[in-house]
Amino acid sequence: MKKTFLLTFLVFSLLFVSISFAALTETEPNDSIDTADFIAVGTWMSGKIATSSDVDYYEFRGTGGKLSFRVTNTVAFSTYGLAIYDENGNLLEKSENDAMLQQIDINTHRHKYYYAKIYPLNYKAIGNSYRVIL
Numbered sequence: 001m002k003k004t005f006l007l008t009f010l011v012f013s014l015l016f017v018s019i020s021f022a023a024l025t026e027t028e029p030n031d032s033i034d035t036a037d038f039i040a041v042g043t044w045m046s047g048k049i050a051t052s053s054d055v056d057y058y059e060f061r062g063t064g065g066k067l068s069f070r071v072t073n074t075v076a077f078s079t080y081g082l083a084i085y086d087e088n089g090n091l092l093e094k095s096e097n098d099a100m101l102q103q104i105d106i107n108t109h110r111h112k113y114y115y116a117k118i119y120p121l122n123y124k125a126i127g128n129s130y131r132v133i134l
């Protein structure tokens with residue numbers, strides 16, 4: 001009886017751990033503001049630039065405070081550009097450093113929507129995955 005309980009507990013613990021660490025992944029098509037993937041504050045998602053013309057948009061909601069949007073590579077030397085737009089499609093800021101991590105800090109308005117665009121900066125970025133963190 002005790003063993004069964006312990007085994008059940010272990011199985012549920014493992015299930016919980018695997019669910020907690022399950023990555024949220026982008027869903028194509030997401031090549032425009034209208035088809036952007038929603039990302040919640042405090043989460044990360046993974047995506048992939050499939051071709052040289054592929055771009056990925058993420059949508060997030062302003063909190064009234066400062067938010068940091070980051071994109072990081074998963075493969076050495078692949079670099080991604082990051083651009084942030086407001087809900088009218090106006091470019092607010094972009095980051096194109098030759099670095100594994102790009103970060104833009106945005107002072108957000110509460111209830112307004114913002115969009116982050118990820119695009120490849122070099123050939124290493126094409127066909128490889130990246131992660132975005134908000």
Ligand SMILES: [Ca+2]
Nearest residue numbers: 030031055056
């Ligand atoms: Ca895309």
